[in-house]
Amino acid sequence: MAKAKEAKEKKSKSAKSSTKTYHNFIGGEWVKSSSGEWFTNENPADTTDIVGRFPLSNKEDVDLAVAAAKDAATKWRRTPAPRRAELLFRLGEILRENKDRYTRDMTREMGKVLKEAGGDVQEAIDCTYYTAGEGRRLHGFTTPAEMPDKFAMCVRQPVGLCGLITPFNFPMAIPSWKLIPALVCGNTVVIKSGEDVPLSALNLVKACEEAGIPKGVVNLINGHGADVGSALVEHEDVRLISFTGSTNTGRIIAEQCARDNKLVSLEMGGKNAIIIMDDADLDNAVEGSVWGAFGTSGQRCTASSRLVVHKKVYKKFVEKFVERVKKLRVGNGLDAKTDVGPVINEDAMQKILGYIEIGMNVDKATLACGGNALTKGEYKNGYFIEPTVFSDVAPNHRIGQEEIFGPVTSIIPFNTLDEAIDIVNGVKYGLSSAIYTQDVNQSFYAMQELYTGICYVNSATIGAEVHLPFGGTKGTGNGHREAGTQVLDIFSEWKSLYIDYSGKLQKAQIDEFEI
Numbered sequence: 001m002a003k004a005k006e007a008k009e010k011k012s013k014s015a016k017s018s019t020k021t022y023h024n025f026i027g028g029e030w031v032k033s034s035s036g037e038w039f040t041n042e043n044p045a046d047t048t049d050i051v052g053r054f055p056l057s058n059k060e061d062v063d064l065a066v067a068a069a070k071d072a073a074t075k076w077r078r079t080p081a082p083r084r085a086e087l088l089f090r091l092g093e094i095l096r097e098n099k100d101r102y103t104r105d106m107t108r109e110m111g112k113v114l115k116e117a118g119g120d121v122q123e124a125i126d127c128t129y130y131t132a133g134e135g136r137r138l139h140g141f142t143t144p145a146e147m148p149d150k151f152a153m154c155v156r157q158p159v160g161l162c163g164l165i166t167p168f169n170f171p172m173a174i175p176s177w178k179l180i181p182a183l184v185c186g187n188t189v190v191i192k193s194g195e196d197v198p199l200s201a202l203n204l205v206k207a208c209e210e211a212g213i214p215k216g217v218v219n220l221i222n223g224h225g226a227d228v229g230s231a232l233v234e235h236e237d238v239r240l241i242s243f244t245g246s247t248n249t250g251r252i253i254a255e256q257c258a259r260d261n262k263l264v265s266l267e268m269g270g271k272n273a274i275i276i277m278d279d280a281d282l283d284n285a286v287e288g289s290v291w292g293a294f295g296t297s298g299q300r301c302t303a304s305s306r307l308v309v310h311k312k313v314y315k316k317f318v319e320k321f322v323e324r325v326k327k328l329r330v331g332n333g334l335d336a337k338t339d340v341g342p343v344i345n346e347d348a349m350q351k352i353l354g355y356i357e358i359g360m361n362v363d364k365a366t367l368a369c370g371g372n373a374l375t376k377g378e379y380k381n382g383y384f385i386e387p388t389v390f391s392d393v394a395p396n397h398r399i400g401q402e403e404i405f406g407p408v409t410s411i412i413p414f415n416t417l418d419e420a421i422d423i424v425n426g427v428k429y430g431l432s433s434a435i436y437t438q439d440v441n442q443s444f445y446a447m448q449e450l451y452t453g454i455c456y457v458n459s460a461t462i463g464a465e466v467h468l469p470f471g472g473t474k475g476t477g478n479g480h481r482e483a484g485t486q487v488l489d490i491f492s493e494w495k496s497l498y499i500d501y502s503g504k505l506q507k508a509q510i511d512e513f514e515i
């Protein structure tokens with residue numbers, strides 16, 4: 001793993017002088033890193049295609065960004081929320097106008113096919129419009145006080161300076177899920193985006209600048225998690241860390257935040273499953289399973305990495321599914337004919353191939369199709385893996401338990417709905433689940449019993465919309481939800497207000513009131 005990183009850094013130093021150069025955004029200025037070093041952003045479908053070079057930042061840069069966010073905090077907090085929201089609506093317009101350009105940039109740096117990259121940008125647009133509307137709501141509540149001539153109410157206040165750490169798989173949508181609610185609530189932010197996809201977050205931040213969001217309110221630092229991410233997490237002026245990424249990193253962040261008494265919201269792994277009942281519309285279930293398992297090359301926290309299939313339709317389903325998967329076209333996401341793009345980098349490729357190895361040689365499941373890296377011809381400069389299906393997987397197999405985050409899915413047979421529910425729930429994660437059935441009783445029973453943050457009926461485990469809460473149970477998170485109005489509970493804190501207009505001392509819980 002370290003080797004791949006080293007190679008990448010070496011390459012960055014030798015990047016051609018014609019390579020486009022991008023900067024950090026600190027206090028409203030586009031600046032290089034204090035080290036003066038750079039890293040390159042490559043197209044994972046063709047690593048000879050260099051998207052650009054970005055500042056390789058360190059703690060010093062984080063300190064500057066945090067100082068800028070701190071300076072901007074009071075003015076931004078005191079800006080009326082509807083005024084803050086006006087800027088966010090303007091941001092939504094800019095994102096909409098530039099959607100095609102952002103989409104291409106994203107496919108080039110991340111690899112997902114153009115249609116999906118367009119969906120990712122669209123999700124950022126949806127999130128921006130939806131959450132900007134909160135500028136005229138941010139509802140609190142009033143409630144009666146227990147004393148006469150006394151008023152009680154509750155309002156939201158910003159938490160303060162937020163560090164936002166985002167992953168590679170949704171390069172614009174996930175930064176927007178954190179940034180927009182943080183801003184509408186009146187916080188200032190420092191973003192550390194995924195180092196494999198720095199351009200999409202930069203496009204979002206540039207659009208914030210164009211929308212007129214004041215200097216210092218939004219700051220962006222590029223670089224590696226070990227340098228920039230941890231400096232942000234450890235900085236004493238950062239009040240909240242919002243993180244999406246791996247469970248291991250999330251745990252380290254949570255431990256650090258606990259020591260420093262920081263707020264922290266975590267969105268981590270998943271091992272999502274679709275149940276396919278014997279009465280399901282099989283063709284529909286096959287289409288949904290292909291989309292859920294291989295969309296974004298399986299690199300979604302919500303990917304359908306287990307297909308739990310009723311024994312009565314098992315053979316038929318496996319046949320139809322494998323036939324359909326074999327037809328998927330793997331290739332460069334910029335080619336409109338491609339169904340499945342590359343995976344993000346060499347480390348990811350090795351990890352996924354490692355799991356395929358485990359599936360074959362440790363779990364001894366049946367490799368129903370795929371299983372190979374694609375390394376020749378059009379694939380030779382990218383990170384491509386064949387869409388891979390394992391059948392006859394047991395619920396406790398490693399490939400049935402651990403998050404693979406790649407184009408690999410496992411088919412597990414079952415006999416009864418209760419058994420299927422136990423299989424779905426029998427992993428350490430709890431993000432998303434789904435059931436295909438025509439039976440209303442079975443679907444409601446499953447919705448009740450599946451212990452996940454998101455549950456679908458007659459569609460795959462992916463496809464969450466921005467106005468519903470997003471997040472998971474158990475090892476997926478720490479109880480928070482992004483999106484919806486629920487995200488406001490991450491980026492604001494409640495303040496209870498009591499106003500006594502009786503003109504005398506009244507003691508709650510002590511004074512008696514004569515009726």
Ligand code: UN1
Pocket residue numbers: 123169170299300301302303461462463464465
């Ligand atoms: C993720 O899975 O990493 O629900 C985010 C979906 C998208 C967001 C996914 N709207 O599939």
